Amino acid sequence: MFESKKPKKIWMNGKIIDSERANVHIMTHALHYGTGVFEGIRCYKTIQGPAIFRLRDHLIRLENGSKFYGMKIPYSLNQIETAAKEVVHENKLEECYLRPIVFRGAGPIGVDPTNAPVQIAIIAINMGKYFDEKKMETGITCMISSWRRINAKIIPPHIKATGQYINSVLAKTEAKKAGYDEAIMLNINERIAEGSGENIFIIKNKEIFTPPISEDILAGITRNSVIQIAKNEKFVVSERTLIKEDLYSADEIFMTGTAAEVTPVKSIDGKNIDNGVRGPITTILQKKYLDAVKGLDKNYMNWLTLV
Numbered sequence: 001m002f003e004s005k006k007p008k009k010i011w012m013n014g015k016i017i018d019s020e021r022a023n024v025h026i027m028t029h030a031l032h033y034g035t036g037v038f039e040g041i042r043c044y045k046t047i048q049g050p051a052i053f054r055l056r057d058h059l060i061r062l063e064n065g066s067k068f069y070g071m072k073i074p075y076s077l078n079q080i081e082t083a084a085k086e087v088v089h090e091n092k093l094e095e096c097y098l099r100p101i102v103f104r105g106a107g108p109i110g111v112d113p114t115n116a117p118v119q120i121a122i123i124a125i126n127m128g129k130y131f132d133e134k135k136m137e138t139g140i141t142c143m144i145s146s147w148r149r150i151n152a153k154i155i156p157p158h159i160k161a162t163g164q165y166i167n168s169v170l171a172k173t174e175a176k177k178a179g180y181d182e183a184i185m186l187n188i189n190e191r192i193a194e195g196s197g198e199n200i201f202i203i204k205n206k207e208i209f210t211p212p213i214s215e216d217i218l219a220g221i222t223r224n225s226v227i228q229i230a231k232n233e234k235f236v237v238s239e240r241t242l243i244k245e246d247l248y249s250a251d252e253i254f255m256t257g258t259a260a261e262v263t264p265v266k267s268i269d270g271k272n273i274d275n276g277v278r279g280p281i282t283t284i285l286q287k288k289y290l291d292a293v294k295g296l297d298k299n300y301m302n303w304l305t306l307v
């Protein structure tokens with residue numbers, strides 16, 4: 001579960017400050033209009049100390065998203081990278097979840113963000129597993145959401161903008177209320193898109209499939225890592241349009257995300273996937289991924305930034 005304790009220190013607008021002082025004004029533009037962009041990054045305990053997984057890639061996505069929404073970050077990527085390491089160090093964390101956020105601060109009320117200054121903060125919190133620890137083995141239960149994933153013609157789904165997460169909140173809340181762990185959203189063309197905070201993969205006849213970026217998904221960094229790992233393990237991976245029936249008839253399904261890591265899916269809409277146990281290929285990829293993030297596989301050391 002998401003075990004978050006209030007952090008002691010936050011990096012905000014260039015300085016490490018006490019978390020009690022890391023506040024925003026009620027007229028913060030992002031609070032009213034969702035004008036923010038954020039990241040979720042994990043830092044793992046390794047034998048060389050805490051290491052942040054694919055930090056640069058996450059920060060590039062953050063910078064690209066900020067640029068798209070016309071928010072010029074007043075710090076370079078190198079400075080933000082240093083800040084991320086500093087906040088882990090200052091909170092004396094061995095492993096944690098990092099949440100950088102760029103947003104429009106207090107400004108005039110009105111949709112036009114021009115006069116709301118761009119702010120940036122990085123939070124580091126303790127986090128265990130996203131789902132129950134034992135579900136990393138037994139798998140989570142999912143439902144096909146009645147909510148459709150936002151469409152690229154309305155809001156670009158490949159950017160992690162704060163406002164668009166209201167779509168994920170609707171899907172997640174519906175799933176939880178109905179007794180499931182997670183929601184899987186179709187896009188408006190009735191094809192499989194992704195979870196509320198995860199990408200999705202299926203396995204059929206030993207081949208691995210995942211929806212392409214054009215299906216209104218976030219280009220997940222975990223998704224990309226798992227594709228690279230799977231190819232290195234000589235699995236065939238294809239980005240292919242998937243429909244609901246592909247899920248019901250899959251041999252294995254798993255979801256990927258920084259928070260969720262590689263999580264097996266046990267059932268969808270109450271129907272077990274195969275026997276309803278973690279499948280053999282999911283087991284291999286989950287282990288390989290966890291080895292990579294923890295610095296236990298020398299092939300993936302370049303994905304780690306030591307703090």
Ligand SMILES: Cc1ncc(COP(=O)(O)O)c(C=O)c1O
Pocket residue numbers: 040168194195196197198199217218219220221222223256257258259
């Ligand atoms: C909607 C959505 N899809 C997929 C992902 C997985 O992305 P990543 O692997 O980069 O964390 C996330 C998490 O950030 C997400 O919010």
